[in-house]
Amino acid sequence: MNVNFAERAHNHNWKLDPIVRSLLDTDFYKLLMLQFIWKNFPNVPVTSEIHNRTIKVRLADRIGAQALRDQMEHVRGLRLRKSELVWLAGNTFYGVRQIFSPAFLEWLERDFRLSDYTITEADGQLIVRFSGLWTEVTMWEVYALAIVSEMKTRSALSTLNELELDVLYARAKTRLWDKIEKLQHVEGLRLSDFGTRRRHSFLWQEYCVQALKATLNHGRGATDSPGEERFTGTSNTALAYKHDLEAIGTNAHELQMAMAAMASRGSDDELRASQYKVLELWQQSYGGALLIMLPDTFGTTQFLDNAPAWVANWTGERVDSKDPFEAGDEYIAWLLKRGQDPRAKRLIASDGLDADTIVKLHDYFRNRIRFSAGWGTLLTNDFRDCHPRGEDTLEPISLVCKVTSADGIPTVKLSDNPSKSTGPANYIARYRRVFGSPVLEETPVLV
Amino acid sequence: MNVNFAERAHNHNWKLDPIVRSLLDTDFYKLLMLQFIWKNFPNVPVTSEIHNRTIKVRLADRIGAQALRDQMEHVRGLRLRKSELVWLAGNTFYGVRQIFSPAFLEWLERDFRLSDYTITEADGQLIVRFSGLWTEVTMWEVYALAIVSEMKTRSALSTLNELELDVLYARAKTRLWDKIEKLQHVEGLRLSDFGTRRRHSFLWQEYCVQALKATLNHGRGATDSPGEERFTGTSNTALAYKHDLEAIGTNAHELQMAMAAMASRGSDDELRASQYKVLELWQQSYGGALLIMLPDTFGTTQFLDNAPAWVANWTGERVDSKDPFEAGDEYIAWLLKRGQDPRAKRLIASDGLDADTIVKLHDYFRNRIRFSAGWGTLLTNDFRDCHPRGEDTLEPISLVCKVTSADGIPTVKLSDNPSKSTGPANYIARYRRVFGSPVLEETPVLV
Structure with a gap:
């Protein structure tokens, strides 16, 4: 009787189920960095590349290049809506x-575009390379x-029948709620969602965010200050917009890497100084809680x-590749030594947290x-052991997209975990000489 | 765009969400017993009564008498559909x-009706008494x-918000699937759903039945005979009809209790003989796999x-109130002694199984x-520890509906578990004298 004929016909006929449906569906720090780049480096060409650090997962066997292109072209066709x-x-x-700034937003509305790219395959991996301003x-x-x-x-889900899909999500939800129960009564907790890039799906990320908002910011402990929400927000700008949450995030290695590459034309001293030059420029645009440094690009x-x-006047530090207990101790000792x-x-940990x-x-x-936690992949994509037939196709992988050159010069990242180093070997060698980074113990990368 | 306006308006306006929507939504054995009663005892008046053995749960505080009456009157208005x-x-x-028989079905179509009843409250419990033919x-x-x-x-669900409901069902589904995984690879397993009466809800029972059908009867072990499905069917006739499953079940204590009550007008020997008279009459109507005796009414x-x-020629035994390991051993020894x-x-266990x-x-x-398992309450209503706020309002209770008199004489059930005995004390005393049932250790009743 109550069949929605239009919906049913539509559901059988759509051509593309877009993954990214709004330009806001990105981490907030990308917008902050975009304004920073637009302001300071409007004419610098760069290249970047998607890299799957979980090489045993042959992505090209699961994802068709054309389907990927269709999704990416959909994003390229998006414009920011008026609202x-x-x-x-x-806000x-x-x-x-x-x-x-009004000028930036005007540019964003009128002139922003996404660069060209190429998709190729090698060794079962998809190589996606971006090139442009x-x-x-x-x-x-x-x-x-x-x-x-x-x-x-989606590739993994396509092999599951309706009942199996139901098992899968029941298990993942049960997992999520068990985690939330562990967090629910932790007094003074502060955590946010950092899980956009490696999420299971947009809708699942949205589910996780809504679950955290409803449980952690509701019935807070009596000792919490009013307004001090335990779930402080989400890095996902679209979700922050849609669900009245704080958009969270400041900046990433990309800035350090690109500015170091450009500085590497000069002397070793100039190269070494570039890591602070980033901070200098950043504080010309942003202040307060946005002065969060990310010190591990070339070794913390x-x-x-x-x-x-x-630099000791900055508001806090984000720990990425170093053990967060150690890194926090180190930061605290450094602050005390500098009279802070x-x-x-603030200390923000964001690497592989659960x-x-x-x-x-x-x-x-x-x-x-x-302390604040930026909870990423293991918030938005923890389907380990949830597959109804025991397959591992839904387990998260360590997928990154890194800037590979700036103004024609290759970029380098050393990080505190050698398994996360990137760049051509001879460039890494110079950076190691300049930054004198000790080779720490290599930690396997889960996500 | 695709709003179903009619559905949305309808969803806000319905007056009753019926629980029982078909007269087939009952255990199959009730239909077999109904034909038996119609044929052999068409004019005997009886009374029966709903009794909550979990007295700590005050049902009257959760269920309104009028709402209960509305649901029951809805059933009274149902007729079997042509199909x-x-x-x-x-079938x-x-x-x-x-x-x-055609005559029975004609009667069922034209003349079947449900009796009058009364609903009263006492000590926080709802007393529902049925009286009629x-x-x-x-x-x-x-x-x-x-x-x-x-x-x-429904009373428990009404206190949960949308997200909490989602947690609840995710947990219950995860529980169910964990159980199914334990059963999935058991060679030669035979189990059926016996969970209609104490189900969480009709839709949840249907979900459980569909899950068992899809998993246990699919990808069966190579050693299983073709046609020997591990999930042998459901006691729920409506679900058997709807999902092409076998309808499972034979008879219950009700027959023994009513026939004993009528025989108790006579001598102790007549009373004692009544328990076999049931079997005599039953085998006049039914044969083969339906010759399953239920020997525990007055002690196994x-x-x-x-x-x-x-009696040793009967096809099998259903164990209810006795420990099924012991009862099975006893039945096997008895069969061997009788040259069988x-x-x-067949040995069927059906009491509190998981x-x-x-x-x-x-x-x-x-x-x-x-061996066959009749999996009841812990299949269709295991929401223990699933409540999102840790309440116990969704845990199953031990609810029974027992015939209390037949032809004006009180009925008695002794069973193998004294905590399941029913009847007036002086009647129980006589039955104990006649049947000489030993008082076994009392076992607490979970479900």
């Missing part, structure tokens, strides 16, 4: 109004990663040891520094 | 065609139990010890007797 632009212009981000290339990172990640999901210890005095009160600073580690980190740093 | 009658007439049950009262058992059970569910041991020789091959007989016990029983009786 999205109004929100970017009028308060990190407590600041008009974080995006930095402003055209940078935004591809999150769109393309989220697309590849969800296409991998040398970054802190050699930092100019003013760590309890006024609920148990988040609770441990929170406890470890309680009353020592303001 | 349902054609199916009852034309093969237990390998037999025309198990229901046996043919009018008997069918209430499963309809009324399923209604009360689902109304209890006395039943077997005193049984006439022909137990490997040609996946682990089913596997243990299956292993225990393998190659000794044909």
Whole structure:
């Protein structure tokens, strides 16, 4: 009787089920970085590339190049909607109004475009290479990663029948809720969703975010300050917009890598100084809670040891490739040595976190520094052991998109974990000489 | 765009969401017993009563008497649909065609009605009493139990928000699938759904049945005979009809209790003989796989010890109140003593089973007797520890509907578990004298 004939016919006839449906469906830091690049480096050409660090997973066997192109072309056809632009212009981000300048938003509306790219296959992997102006290339990172990640999901889902799909999601939901129960009563907890790029799917990320919002920011402990929500927000700008959440994130290795590459034309001193030059330029555009440094691009210890005095005034540090307990201790000791009160600073961990580690980190740093967790892949894509037939096709992989050259010069990342180093060997050698990064123990990368 | 306006308006305006939507939504044995009663006892008046053995759960606080009456009156207004009658007439049950006589089906179509009843409250419990001809009262058992059970569910669900409901079902599904995984590879397993009366809801029972059908009867082990499905069917006639499954079940204590009550007007010998008289009458109507005796009404041991020789020719035994391992051993020994091959007989366990016990029983009786499991409440209503706020409102309770008098005489059930005894004390005393049932250790009743 109540058949929706139009919907049913439509459901059988659509040509593309888009993965990215809004230009806001990206990490907020990409927008901050885009404005930074637009302002400081509008004419620099760069290249970037998607790289699957989980080589045993042969992505090209699961994802068709043409289907990937269709999804990417869909994103290229997107424009910011009027209401999205109004929100970017009028919303308060990190407590600041008009974080995006009118000129930038005008450019974003009228002139922003995504660069060209090529898709090739090698050794069962898809090689996606982007090339163009930095402003055209940078935004591809999150769109393309989220697309590849969800296409991998769809490929796995396509082999499951209706009942098996139901088992799968029941298990993943049960897993998520078990994690939430661990976090629900942790006093003073602060965590946010950092899981856009490697999410199972957009809808699953949205489910996770809604679940966290409903449970962690509801019935908070009596000792929590009002307004101090435990779920502080999401890195996903579209979800922040849609669900009235804070958009979270500041900047990434990309800036350090590209500016180091450009500086590497000059002397070793200029190369070494580039890592602080990024901070100098950043604080010309942003302030307060957005002054979060990411010191591990060429090794954390040398970054802190050699930092100019003013760097200690920054608001906090994001730990990525180093063990977060160690990195936090190191940052606290460094702040004390520089006469800063760590309890006024923020420490953000964001690498491969899961609920148990988040609770441990929170406890470890309680009353020592303001700890926040950026919960990524194991929030939005933890389907380990959920597959109804026991296959591993839905397990997350370590997929990254890294800038490979800036202004024609190859980029390098050393990081605190040698298994995360990138760049041509001779360039890495020079960087190691310049930054003197010790080779830490190699840690296997899960996600 | 694709809003179904009619559906949305309708969803806000319905007056009753019926729990029982077809007269077939009952255990198949009720139909077999109904024909038996219609044929042999068309004019006997009986009374029956719903009793909640889990007294700590105050049902009257959760279920409104008027809402219960509305649901029950809805059932009273139901008639068998033409297609349902054609199916009852034309389908093969237990390998037999025309198990229901044309005269019975004609009566069922034209003259069947459900008796009057009263609903009162006492000590937080709802007392539902049925009174009328046996043919009018008997069918209430499963309809009324399923209604009360689902109304209890709905009362608990009404306090949960959308997200909490989602958690709840994700957990219950994960639980179900974990159980199915335990059963999935058990060679030669035979189990059926016996969970209608205490189900969480009709739709959940249907989900469980579909899950078992899809997983246990699909990709069966190579050693299983073709046609020997591991999920042998469901006691729920509506689900058997809807999903092309075997309808499972034979008879219940009700027959023994009512015939004993009527015989109790006479001598102790007549009372004692009544338990075999049921079998005599039953085998006039049914044969083969339907010759499953239920020996525990007044104690299993006395039943077997005193049984006439022909009783050993019956096809099998259903164990209800006795420990099924012990009861199976006892039945096997009894069969051997009577010159029967137990490997040609069937043993059905149906009391409080869950996946682990089913596997243990299956292993225990393998190659000794044909074991089948009737999986009830812990299949269709295992929401223990699934409540998103940790409440116990969705845990199953031990709800029964028992015949309390036949032809004006109170009925008695002794059973093998004294906590399941029913009847007035002085009647129980006489029955204990007559049947000499030993008082076994009292076993707490979970479901």
